[in-house]
Each structure stands twice: as C-alpha cells, then as structure tokens.
Amino acid sequence: MTEPAVPRQARGLHRHWRWLGLAWLLVLLALGAQQWRLWSEAPRIDTDILALLPQDAHDRLISDVTRRIADGSARQVVVLLGSSDGAAAHRAQAAFAAAMARDQDSALLVPSGSVEGWFDEARTFYAPYRDRLLTPAQREQLQQAAPEALAGQALATLYGPMGAPRLTQWRQDPLSLWPQWWQQQAAGSGLRLGEDGLLEAEGKHWAALQFDTAGSAFQLDGEQHLQGLLARAGQAANAAAPDLEILHAGVPLHAEAAAVQANREINTIGWGSLAAVLLLVWLAFRSLRPILLVAASLLIGCGVALAVTVLVFGKVHVLTLVFGASLVGVAEDYGIHWFASRQAAPAERRGALLRHLLPGLCLALLTSALAYLALGLAPFPGLRQMALFSVVGLAAAFLTVIFWFPWLDGGTVRPTRFSHWLGGTLLRWPRLQGRAQVALFVTVALALAGAGMSRLQSNDDLRSLQSSPPALMAEQIRLSQLLGMPSPAQFYLVQGADEAQLLQREEALTARLRGLAQQHRIGGYRAISDWLPSPQRQREDAALTARVEPAVLAAVSDVVGEPLPRPAYAAAPLRAEAFLASPASQPFRHLWVGAVGGQMISVVMVDDLSREDALATLREAADGLPGVRWVDRTADFSQLLKHYRTLMGGLLLVGVALIFAALWLRYRRQAWRVFAPTLIAGALTLGLLGLFGQPLQLFNVLALMLLLGMGIDYGIFLVEHQGDPSAWLAVCVGAASTWLSFGLLGLSATPALRAFGLTLLFGIGLVWLISPLFRPPPPRPAP
Amino acid sequence: MTALSLLLRAALCTLLLAVVPHVRAADAAVEAITQGVARPDVLRGQFTQEKQVSGFRNPLRSQGRFVVARQHGVIWTTLKPFPSELVVTADRILSRQRDGSTRVELDAREQPALRSVNAIMFALMSGDVQALSSQFNVAASREGQGWQLRLTPKSPMLAKAFASLTLQGDRYVRRVEIVEANTDRTQIQFSALSEAPATLSADEARRFD
Numbered sequence: 006m007t008e009p010a011v012p013r014q015a016r017g018l019h020r021h022w023r024w025l026g027l028a029w030l031l032v033l034l035a036l037g038a039q040q041w042r043l044w045s046e047a048p049r050i051d052t053d054i055l056a057l058l059p060q061d062a063h064d065r066l067i068s069d070v071t072r073r074i075a076d077g078s079a080r081q082v083v084v085l086l087g088s089s090d091g092a093a094a095h096r097a098q099a100a101f102a103a104a105m106a107r108d109q110d111s112a113l114l115v116p117s118g119s120v121e122g123w124f125d126e127a128r129t130f131y132a133p134y135r136d137r138l139l140t141p142a143q144r145e146q147l148q149q150a151a152p153e154a155l156a157g158q159a160l161a162t163l164y165g166p167m168g169a170p171r172l173t174q175w176r177q178d179p180l181s182l183w184p185q186w187w188q189q190q191a192a193g194s195g196l197r198l199g200e201d202g203l204l205e206a207e208g209k210h211w212a213a214l215q216f217d218t219a220g221s222a223f224q225l226d227g228e229q230h231l232q233g234l235l236a237r238a239g240q241a242a243n244a245a246a247p248d249l250e251i252l253h254a255g256v257p258l259h260a261e262a263a264a265v266q267a268n269r270e271i272n273t274i275g276w277g278s279l280a281a282v283l284l285l286v287w288l289a290f291r292s293l294r295p296i297l298l299v300a301a302s303l304l305i306g307c308g309v310a311l312a313v314t315v316l317v318f319g320k321v322h323v324l325t326l327v328f329g330a331s332l333v334g335v336a337e338d339y340g341i342h343w344f345a346s347r348q349a350a351p352a353e354r355r356g357a358l359l360r361h362l363l364p365g366l367c368l369a370l371l372t373s374a375l376a377y378l379a380l381g382l383a384p385f386p387g388l389r390q391m392a393l394f395s396v397v398g399l400a401a402a403f404l405t406v407i408f409w410f411p412w413l414d415g416g417t418v419r420p421t422r423f424s425h426w427l428g429g430t431l432l433r434w435p436r437l438q439g440r441a442q443v444a445l446f447v448t449v450a451l452a453l454a455g456a457g458m459s460r461l462q463s464n465d466d467l468r469s470l471q472s473s474p475p476a477l478m479a480e481q482i483r484l485s486q487l488l489g490m491p492s493p494a495q496f497y498l499v500q501g502a503d504e505a506q507l508l509q510r511e512e513a514l515t516a517r518l519r520g521l522a523q524q525h526r527i528g529g530y531r532a533i534s535d536w537l538p539s540p541q542r543q544r545e546d547a548a549l550t551a552r553v554e555p556a557v558l559a560a561v562s563d564v565v566g567e568p569l570p571r572p573a574y575a576a577a578p579l580r581a582e583a584f585l586a587s588p589a590s591q592p593f594r595h596l597w598v599g600a601v602g603g604q605m606i607s608v609v610m611v612d613d614l615s616r617e618d619a620l621a622t623l624r625e626a627a628d629g630l631p632g633v634r635w636v637d638r639t640a641d642f643s644q645l646l647k648h649y650r651t652l653m654g655g656l657l658l659v660g661v662a663l664i665f666a667a668l669w670l671r672y673r674r675q676a677w678r679v680f681a682p683t684l685i686a687g688a689l690t691l692g693l694l695g696l697f698g699q700p701l702q703l704f705n706v707l708a709l710m711l712l713l714g715m716g717i718d719y720g721i722f723l724v725e726h727q728g729d730p731s732a733w734l735a736v737c738v739g740a741a742s743t744w745l746s747f748g749l750l751g752l753s754a755t756p757a758l759r760a761f762g763l764t765l766l767f768g769i770g771l772v773w774l775i776s777p778l779f780r781p782p783p784p785r786p787a788p
Numbered sequence: 789m790t791a792l793s794l795l796l797r798a799a800l801c802t803l804l805l806a807v808v809p810h811v812r813a814a815d816a817a818v819e820a821i822t823q824g825v826a827r828p829d830v831l832r833g834q835f836t837q838e839k840q841v842s843g844f845r846n847p848l849r850s851q852g853r854f855v856v857a858r859q860h861g862v863i864w865t866t867l868k869p870f871p872s873e874l875v876v877t878a879d880r881i882l883s884r885q886r887d888g889s890t891r892v893e894l895d896a897r898e899q900p901a902l903r904s905v906n907a908i909m910f911a912l913m914s915g916d917v918q919a920l921s922s923q924f925n926v927a928a929s930r931e932g933q934g935w936q937l938r939l940t941p942k943s944p945m946l947a948k949a950f951a952s953l954t955l956q957g958d959r960y961v962r963r964v965e966i967v968e969a970n971t972d973r974t975q976i977q978f979s980a981l982s983e984a985p986a987t988l989s990a991d992e993a994r995r996f997d
Contacts, residue, residue, distance in 0.1 A: 157889075161866070161883050163848065164837075164839070164869075165864070165866070566846065
C-alpha cells in the first residue's frame with residue numbers, strides 16, 4: 006500500500022537533497038578559494054608554545070608582558086664556540102661567520118649588531134650624563150672619603166706608570182668613575198666579554214655569535230633549513246679548530262624542530278590512519294567507489310576543519326594539526342555506516358536508507374561533537390583549537406556523507422567474505438551470562454584497575470606541552486647558563502604612578518637583588534633602572550659629583566701647574582623618552598613596558614635559577630616592596646593545569662552521571678549493559694597508565710572524556726541492534742580505525758599528545774573488547 | 789674592556805721589566821737579544837717618567853723607585869712630585885696614598901672575565917713566548933751593544949688600548965715607551981739597576997700581602 010509512496014518520497018528527497026548537495030559543494034569551493042588567498046598572504050602555522058596557553062582573563066597585563074618578553078627573543082639565534090685554546094676559538098668564530106655568509110641559505114640568518122658597535126654608540130649617548138651615573142660603591146665612597154684622599158688617589162693614578170683607564174678626557178672624569186660604572190653594568194648585564202672578546206667558563210674559551218632570522222626568509226615547511234645552515238657552518242668551524250664544542254640556542258631553532266617533528270607526525274598519523282581506514286574499507290566492501298567516497302569525506306573533513314580553524318583563530322598551531330590528524334580515525338564512521346547499511350539495500354532505496362540512518366548518524370555526530378567540545382571547556386586556546394578543529398572536521402565529513410553519498414553512490418554494494426566473517430565474529434564472542442559471571446568479571450577488572458591506579462601519580466608540569474628534542478633543550482639550558490641569559494618565565498613586574506616612582510621602586514628592588522647576588526644566592530638581574538636611574542637618584546648623584554670633583558680638579562691643578570676647569574654636563578636628568586629613542590637602549594627596551602591602564606610598568610629579569618631555593622629567594626625579595634610583584638609563569642601554568650585536571654576530573658564524573666541518567670531513560674534495566682564496558686575500560690585504562698608509570702595529567706582526563714563520548718556508542722549499537730552482524734561490522738571497522746589513529750598519536754614526541762593517544766589507545770581497545778561481553782542475550786527464535 | 793686596558797698595562801709593565809729576559813722567541817734576532825738579558829729574581833732601581841696626557845698642556849713628570857720580584861709582582865713607589873705607591877700582584881692592583889689609605893684599583897677575583905688576562909700575564913712572566921707572540925707582533929733590532937723591541941697588538945681588542953710598545957736595553961731594560969690608542973704617551977727611563985740583595989726585605993714582602 007505504501008509501495009508507490011516510496012519512490013515519490015525518494016524522488017522528493019533527491020530533488021531538494023541534490024540542491025543541498027550542490028550548496029555544500031559551493032560552500033566548499035568558496036572556502037577553498039578564500040583559504041587559497043589567506044595562505045598565500047602569510048604562513049598560518051603557529052609553533053609557539055605560549056599560543057597554547059591561556060591569556061589570563063583576570064590579568065591581561067601579565068600575559069602581555071610574557072608575550073613581550075617572548076617576542077624580544079623570538080628571532081634570535083645564539084651560537085657558542087668553545088675551545089680550550091682562545092686562539093682556536095677565534096679561528097673557529099671567523100670560519101663560522103665566513104661559512105654562514107657564503108652559504109646558499111645565508112639569507113635565513115643575518116648577523117646581529119655587535120656589542121662593540123653598541124658600546125661606542127651608548128658611550129657617546131651617555132657622555133653628557135656622566136656626572137650622574139654612579140655605582141652604589143662609588144656613591145658611598147664619594148659621600149665618605151675626605152676630599153684630600155680623593156685628590157691623592159686622582160694624582161696617583163694620573164702619575165702612575167699605567168695611568169687609569171679612561172673613556173673621556175681626564176678633566177671630564179678626574180676620579181675615573183665612569184669606567185667602573187661601565188664595568189659594573191657589563192658584569193651585571195650579561196655583556197660578559199673577556200679581554201679577548203671571549204667568554205671564559207668551564208675551563209674553555211667561548212666565542213659567541215648572534216644572528217637574527219630574516220622574517221621573510223624564515224619558513225616552517227618541515228625542512229631543517231636553519232639546522233642545516235648551522236651544521237654546515239659548524240663543520241667549517243670544526244675544520245679550523247678540531248676540539249671545538251658548538252652550542253646553539255634560540256626560539257627559531259625550537260620552532261623549526263617543532264615544525265619538522267609535527268610534519269613527520271602529521272604524515273605518520275594522518276596518512277597512516279587514512280591508509281588503514283581505506284584498507285579496512287577495501288577489505289569490507291571490495292570495491293573502488295567506497296574507498297574513493299570515504300577518502301573524499303575524510304579529506305573534506307580535515308580540509309574544512311583546517312580552514313575554519315584558521316578563519317576563527319587566525320593561525321593554526323602545529324599541535325592542533327598533529328592532534329587533528331587523528332580525526333581521520335573518527336570521522337570515517339559516517340561513511341562506513343552508510344556502506345555497511347548499503348550492503349543490504351539496493352540502489353533505488355537510497356533515499357529511504359538515508360532517512361533510516363539519519364537519526365542514528367546525527368546522534369553519533371552529536372555525542373562525538375559533545376565529547377570533543379568538552380575539551381574546549383578548559384580555557385586553553387590550544388585545546389579550544391583542537392576542539393573546534395575536531396568538531397568542524399566531524400561535521401564536514403558528516404555533511405559530505407549525507408549530502409553526497411546518496412547522490413554519488415549509485416551502484417550496488419555487495420557483501421564480502423571479510424564483512425561476513427567479521428560480522429559473524431560477534432556470535433562467537435564470549436558473553437557474560439548470569440549475575441555471578443558479571444560480578445566476577447567486574448570484581449577482577451576493578452581489582453586490577455585499583456592496583457594500577459594506586460601507582461598513579463599526577464604531574465602538571467608545563468613541559469608536557471614542550472615537544473622540543475631533549476638534545477636541543479639541553480643545549481639551550483647549557484648556553485643560557487654560560488651566557489647568564491635571563492629566564493623568560495620568571496620575572497618581577499614593577500608598577501608606578503609615573504616614570505619617577507616606577508624607577509625608584511625598581512631601585513629599591515635592585516638594591517635587594519644586588520645583595521642577594523653578592524651572596525651568590527641568585528645569579529644576575531636585568532633592570533632598566535641600571536641604565537636609566539630615577540630622576541631623583543640622578544639629581545642626588547649629580548649633586549654629589551658636583552661637590553667632590555671641583556676640589557679634586559683644584560688639587561691636581563696645583564700640582565701640574567695649569568688650570569683645570571670642570572666641564573659642563575647635561576642640565577636635566579636623562580628621561581625615559583630620550584633613552585628609549587636612542588640606540589643605547591636597544592638591548593634593554595623589552596624591560597620597559599610603558600603606560601598600561603594609567604600605570605607605568607617595567608620588568609626586572611633574573612638569571613641562573615639553578616639553585617634549588619632560588620625561586621623562593623626571589624619571591625621573598627619582593628616582599629614589602631610597594632608596586633613590585635614576583636611573577637612565576639611556569640608555576641602559574643602548572644597550577645592552572647592542575648586546577649583544570651581536577652575540574653575536568655569532576656566534570657567527567659558529572660558526565661558519567663548524566664549519561665547514565667539518559668541511558669536509564671531509554672534502556673531502563675538494560676542501561677548497565679551499555680554503560681559498564683566504557684566505565685570498566687576507563688578504570689582499566691587508568692590502571693594501565695599507573696602500571697606503565699605514566700603520570701596523570703590534564704590530557705589523560707580529557708582523553709577519558711573522549712573515551713566516554715565514543716565508547717558509549719559501541720554499547721548503544723550492540724544493544725540497539727541486538728545480534729545484528731552489520732552493526733558489529735560497523736563497530737569493528739570504526740573502533741579499529743579510531744584505535745589505530747590514537748595509537749599513532751601515542752607515538753607523538755609531545756608528552757601531552759602522547760598521553761592523549763596512549764589513554765585512548767588503551768581505552769578504545771578495551772571498550773571494543775569488553776562491549777560484546779555485556780551484550781544482551783540473543784533474541785529468542787520466533788516460534 | 790676598560791679594566792682590561794688597566795690590567796694589561798700592568799701586565800705589560802711587569803713584563804717589560806721582568807719577563808723579557810725569558811723570551812725564547814722563534815725569531816733569531818729576538819732570541820739573541822733575550823739571551824743577553826739578565827734574569828734576576830729581584831731587581832731594584834730608580835725611574836723617571838714623563839707622561840703626555842691629552843687635555844694637559846704640560847707633560848706630567850715623576851720620579852721614584854721600584855722593585856720587581858719575579859715570584860710576587862711589582863712595587864712602584866713614586867717620590868716626586870708627591871709620594872704614593874702602587875702594588876701589582878697576580879690578583880689585584882692596589883694603590884697606597886701618603887696618608888696610608890689604600891684602594892684596590894682592580895681585583896681580578898671579582899671580575900672572572902679578567903682572570904684570563906692574568907693567565908696571560910703569568911704565561912708571559914714565566915717566559916711563554918707563544919702567548920706573547922699570539923697577542924703582539926714583535927720586531928727586534930740591534931744597535932751596537934743595545935737592542936730594541938717593538939711590540940704592536942695583533943687583535944683589534946688590544947689595539948683599542950695600545951698603539952705600540954717599545955723597549956730598549958742592553959743587559960737590562962733601560963727605556964720603555966708606551967703609546968696608547970688615545971695618543972697618550974708614557975716614557976720611562978730606568979737607572980741605578982741592582983740585583984742585590986737577591987731577596988725581598990721583610991718590609992717589601994709585606995707590601996705584596
């Protein structure tokens with residue numbers, strides 16, 4: 006009676022469905038064109054670990070400052086060449102620089118301005134202010150020493166066989182105060198060059214070279230351009246000095262390493278998963294059309310995901326791409342379901358089949374999308390990117406399947422021996438029968454899980470996001486220690502109502518830090534007030550030298566018998582505006598944040614945090630100083646990771662309760678059959694992680710959320726389609742490809758992604774094995 | 789870099805007085821000269837010095853006496869136009885005024901980067917010519933009984949401090965001229981040189997502590 010209705014309905018469906026399919030094609034084409042334009046403008050790949058971390062909503066300032074500090078060195082590459090022989094280090098330095106200059110890739114790294122060139126400029130700039138630049142020791146000496154004693158010293162050094170080092174005419178600085186000021190600046194500011202331009206440390210002479218990446222030439226295409234260039238120059242340097250030790254450091258090297266690694270991992274995970282999915286499809290359906298269509302749905306899914314992520318975030322992070330590559334193993338479900346159902350349905354019933362499948366597919370998309378969206382609950386931009394990428398990818402693959410597959414899949418899909426065999430395995434799979442078996446299984450599983458979980462230890466180290474090769478990290482740390490490079494993640498934030506107050510507050514802080522440095526409790530520090538003293542201090546120091554120096558000049562004038570008038574110096578103190586506009590401030594500008602929200606802000610950086618109690622010492626040093634705040638970004642982020650690990654853990658439990666409630670409404674007394682496999686698999690996964698010595702971090706918890714979203718599906722399918730081999734076939738193919746994708750993600754060098762992949766590798770595998778154990782008994786044969 | 793020039797000057801003055809006798813240069817002429825120079829443990833004498841410092845119309849003249857002890861360093865005692873004293877050792881340069889007040893002009897222990905300068909200095913004092921010729925170009929010439937060595941810095945870093953160093957002598961170094969990069973010029977004449985007594989007096993030894 007409904008016989009004629011079906012074709013008419015199918016035709017109706019086809020007609021407006023075709024329009025939708027066409028519209029989807031147009032959307033894809035428009036998106037493609039738009040992306041083409043976007044990517045040709047500028048590279049949209051982000052490798053910066055900071056981009057993954059939250060901008061504190063409650064403290065924008067700290068985020069901005071952190072970003073500023075990071076940007077300050079974002080293009081720098083430093084090379085140290087160490088040799089036991091100073092002359093050899095010099096030869097190596099020359100050979101290295103020459104090799105860099107003539108290399109085919111020489112445009113990638115250009116030499117930075119030398120310290121010497123800067124020193125000459127800075128000396129000229131500071132000369133008019135010489136009278137107000139004193140070290141604390143000089144200040145004390147000038148205040149306390151008798152004028153005659155100072156005159157005696159001036160005479161002695163003037164007449165001494167070796168004179169005194171001078172940076173000006175003698176009359177400009179009769180007490181040789183200025184060279185000492187510079188010497189102290191040099192000692193405290195990382196400009197530690199030895200007498201021959203070499204650094205002395207660990208029994209070696211080190212020559213330093215500094216380069217900047219040329220923005221336009223720097224590309225992250227998965228090739229090791231910078232490392233290659235540095236390695237070739239290093240060979241040239243080695244030829245000049247055989248016992249040479251070479252150290253490299255710099256953000257661009259980490260960026261390149263991350264890009265190279267991500268490139269490799271995206272290929273392994275993405276193409277590996279795609280190949281595996283297509284192999285499974287071929288085995289199950291033995292025909293070219295399913296392979297092409299499933300591949301098309303996956304490629305469109307990933308492509309649209311990438312496009313929308315770039316549209317929303319402006320850039321896509323490499324870790325998002327690595328994570329997104331695992332999407333291949335999840336998004337294939339819709340296509341597989343279509344073809345698994347088509348095996349039993351003729352081509353003319355496609356419309357009806359679609360109507361039949363649509364609610365289930367929608368529900369599957371919804372649960373998976375919700376699970377991925379849960380990743381975005383934590384305010385980490387990186388996780389939100391991954392969530393958006395995944396949800397959009399799934400939706401695009403889904404839309405491709407429902408709009409295009411009925412249209413393009415016109416032939417017949419025959420059952421194959423493989424699909425028959427795989428579907429049939431369900432009937433032979435063991436099943437827990439009776440309460441005793443179930444209770445025994447659950448008890449044993451939970452005991453095993455408990456044993457493993459008791460070994461589980463949490464770890465909220467920020468470094469789980471760090472994917473740089475350990476060798477590169479070790480070099481970076483060693484070089485930072487040798488050069489006394491300041492930490493980018495720990496610093497003081499100083500605030501003041503105006504420039505004068507800010508600089509005075511900084512001076513109060515640096516007085517404490519100098520004391521700590523003299524006791525060797527901390528390394529050095531970098532403060533802009535060392536180079537731009539507060540106006541008050543400048544006035545005091547100028548008054549001091551104006552009191553002492555004329556007396557000294559008069560005494561010397563008496564001995565040498567010629568008049569020695571004191572020259573004039575600048576009338577007003579050096580101010581921030583003039584200082585920041587001069588080349589002299591170039592190495593220190595990143596310390597000056599400027600006006601933010603009606604306050605003046607600066608940063609004081611510290612180096613050598615190798616002492617165990619250094620962080621505590623530094624935190625205490627800010628105590629009781631108004632407007633001074635110790636900021637430890639590493640600790641902040643670890644705290645944040647911990648906070649969200651516990652929060653998401655709580656949410657996971659809420660999710661478990663909600664899902665059980667929803668299942669109860671639908672399945673009542675059978676609900677536990679749907680639910681138990683995922684729960685047991687989750688518990689066992691935690692146990693396995695504990696047994697394997699994996700730490701528990703936020704990313705394991707997030708993976709468990711995803712497991713909850715996906716694992717429940719297998720239970721639903723087996724309960725909904727009791728004893729249906731085609732449902733089991735779809736579950737098996739789907740689970741196998743998901744399992745494989747996350748397994749490949751478990752190979753990632755980034756600890757966070759590895760944790761994610763490993764958790765799902767265990768979890769999905771276990772749900773897949775356990776689900777059929779809990780399937781309902783086969784329906785009694787009809788009488 | 790500035791403290792550097794001070795220390796190097798110290799090193800070189802010491803060198804010129806006490807170390808040149810140890811030179812075993814590859815250069816035959818240099819070697820011939822150095823073999824004829826005395827190598828006492830302790831050398832005492834008097835000096836007259838004339839400095840031409842830019843910014844001063846008249847040269848700065850001074851006189852005094854000195855002690856060079858190979859194991860310890862140099863005591864440079866100015867007597868005219870006013871008394872003062874400078875003591876140079878491996879670790880530091882110390883000045884002492886008429887009123888007894890002292891000031892450390894430079895402490896190599898506080899400036900680790902300068903330690904290698906001292907390393908060079910001692911390399912020089914122990915007669916390690918390789919270190920010397922790695923830093924300076926040495927030109928030697930003979931004039932009858934006497935000789936002259938002219939040292940010019942090899943590295944641009946050193947050239948920032950010195951234009952040239954010239955020393956003349958026979959059995960002893962008799963005259964030194966230091967021309968600085970900033971054109972200041974110092975001439976020192978040595979006289980009344982004596983190798984006896986060959987040990988430091990208690991008073992001299994105390995000054996090195």
